[in-house]
Amino acid sequence: MNLPLHFRRTLATLGLTVFAWHAGAQTGDYPNQPIKFIVPFPAGGSTDLVARALATEWATSLNQSVVVENKAGAGSLIGTEFVHKAPADGYTVLMAGLTNVFLPYVHKSLRFHPMNDFALVGLVADLPNVLAVNANTPYRKLDDLVQAEKARPRQLSFASAGIATPSHLVCEMVNHRAGTKLNHVPYKGNAPAVADVMGGHVPVMCNNLGGTLPYMSSGQIRILAQTGKTRSAAAPDVPTFAELGLAGLDAGLWMGVVAPKGTPREVVDKLNRTLTQTLGSATLKEKLAKLGATILPSSITAFEDRIRQDQKAWDPVLSTLELKSN
Numbered sequence: 001m002n003l004p005l006h007f008r009r010t011l012a013t014l015g016l017t018v019f020a021w022h023a024g025a026q027t028g029d030y031p032n033q034p035i036k037f038i039v040p041f042p043a044g045g046s047t048d049l050v051a052r053a054l055a056t057e058w059a060t061s062l063n064q065s066v067v068v069e070n071k072a073g074a075g076s077l078i079g080t081e082f083v084h085k086a087p088a089d090g091y092t093v094l095m096a097g098l099t100n101v102f103l104p105y106v107h108k109s110l111r112f113h114p115m116n117d118f119a120l121v122g123l124v125a126d127l128p129n130v131l132a133v134n135a136n137t138p139y140r141k142l143d144d145l146v147q148a149e150k151a152r153p154r155q156l157s158f159a160s161a162g163i164a165t166p167s168h169l170v171c172e173m174v175n176h177r178a179g180t181k182l183n184h185v186p187y188k189g190n191a192p193a194v195a196d197v198m199g200g201h202v203p204v205m206c207n208n209l210g211g212t213l214p215y216m217s218s219g220q221i222r223i224l225a226q227t228g229k230t231r232s233a234a235a236p237d238v239p240t241f242a243e244l245g246l247a248g249l250d251a252g253l254w255m256g257v258v259a260p261k262g263t264p265r266e267v268v269d270k271l272n273r274t275l276t277q278t279l280g281s282a283t284l285k286e287k288l289a290k291l292g293a294t295i296l297p298s299s300i301t302a303f304e305d306r307i308r309q310d311q312k313a314w315d316p317v318l319s320t321l322e323l324k325s326n
Helices: 005-028 046-062 074-085 098-106 142-151 166-178 190-198 209-217 265-279 282-290 300-318
Strands: 035-039 066-070 092-097 118-127 129-134 157-160 183-186 204-208 221-226 253-260
Touching (some): 046 066, 046 190, 046 253, 046 265, 046 282, 074 092, 074 253, 118 265, 129 190, 157 190, 166 183, 166 300, 209 221
Parallel strands (some): 035 092, 157 183, 157 204
Antiparallel strands (some): 092 253, 118 253, 129 221
16 A cells, blocks of 8 residues: 555654653563572672672662572673573673673683673672682691692692682782692682582682681681782781782772663663662671672773773783683
8 A cells, every 4th residue: 555655754753652652661660570680600609699688788779679590600601691692671680790801711702792792780899809728728828828839839729610710810810920830620600619628629719708708707718818909808817919929919809780782771770770879778888898898889981991991901811821611
């Protein structure tokens, strides 16, 4: 049917109006169902603990349930890819982190970028990374461990949360700076790595402070050094690597929320506003402080800056390592 031009224009305008109204109806009452908060590591690790503490408070700000789901494996790639493929409607979000900056160096044939191909919602917190040992080992200072390893090269191993995770690369940096050759034993997350160190199966580990602190307090693990320019208030007796003569170990483990690329701007903005409100909660601040975490600025600009800084800082190190997935 050949309709007059003016009539076709009227229909087109009505169509755009209906589409705009429908889109507004979809986002205007957001969220009207529970939000899945994907953690790409096992339950019990520090990323999981931070996410669960955040979810409880965030649900109040959003007036909707925020349900944490663990999708672990491949150094966080499984959970990251799950969210990348999820509908871009704001009902599935990811607790991303420094690991997402590292993933492209491990999985070189990825069809998406684990950091750049997401909508940034906001940074959450930063945790120092630490080097720790089973409390029954004779290593009471970092130098004790370094000297023991050099006396019997490649006889000691360290556990990590997985290949190319921050815990792995911190220990690799220690090897590089101290001239040691600790062997790497990758796990599928920090929690199982900690369990094997406490069980005496692996003597050494690199981990984030939040995932290690409870076991230091219980006397099962001894922390020898922490990253950062200054000591954490949660572990003031633990020296920084810089204090012990190892430079270049200032980077901590940051965490931030991202959503699938294409998520409506209004939804991202609401998530960011409520995230900022939640991070100002005294209850959440107390919970995160107990994990050794420091709350970060939640603006999207701050998030973009952090990613750029990390990509620039880590590229020279990561480019020299032959990293392969678990």
